[in-house]
Amino acid sequence: MMTCRRVRPIVAALALLCGPASGVRAQDLNDYPTSARAEYVFGCMKANGETRQSIEQCSCSIDVIATILPYERYVTAETVLSMSQVRSTLGAEFRSSEQATSAVNDLRRAQAEAEVRCF
Numbered sequence: 001m002m003t004c005r006r007v008r009p010i011v012a013a014l015a016l017l018c019g020p021a022s023g024v025r026a027q028d029l030n031d032y033p034t035s036a037r038a039e040y041v042f043g044c045m046k047a048n049g050e051t052r053q054s055i056e057q058c059s060c061s062i063d064v065i066a067t068i069l070p071y072e073r074y075v076t077a078e079t080v081l082s083m084s085q086v087r088s089t090l091g092a093e094f095r096s097s098e099q100a101t102s103a104v105n106d107l108r109r110a111q112a113e114a115e116v117r118c119f
Contacts, residue, residue, distance in 0.1 A: 031071040037062045048119075060118035061111070068110040076100075077107035 037059075044058035065074065080103055083094040094100050 030066070032062070032066045032074070033071075036071070036074070037066070040065075057118045061114040064114035064117050065107075065110040068113060069106055073103060073106055077103040080104050081107075 040062040041055065041058045044061060045054045048054045048058065069077075080094050080097075080100040084091055084100070086094070
């Protein structure tokens with residue numbers, strides 16, 4: 001009985017220490033604001049036809065992306081894509097940065113998975 005009382009706090013402490021270290025998945029956070037999801041769906045529908053079916057597919061698509069990619073990484077990738085279109089030295093930096101390329105590649109992989117699942 002005495003051993004059990006000593007073990008519980010140790011187990012609880014280990015759970016707290018190991019929890020964050022094990023990695024938090026994007027799907028656990030559900031951190032995409034409604035406005036970001038809506039913006040994605042509107043853009044997706046423009047590209048895929050403005051039909052009831054495209055609403056379903058595009059909504060599914062952003063939901064899949066949100067389970068794969070944390071919102072902060074999504075914003076980074078969207079910013080890079082937007083800024084890389086600027087014709088200046090600033091735009092060139094966004095096009096050539098390894099971190100920028102990595103963020104965009106993460107988004108592209110998430111979009112590819114969403115394409116497979118939803119379309």
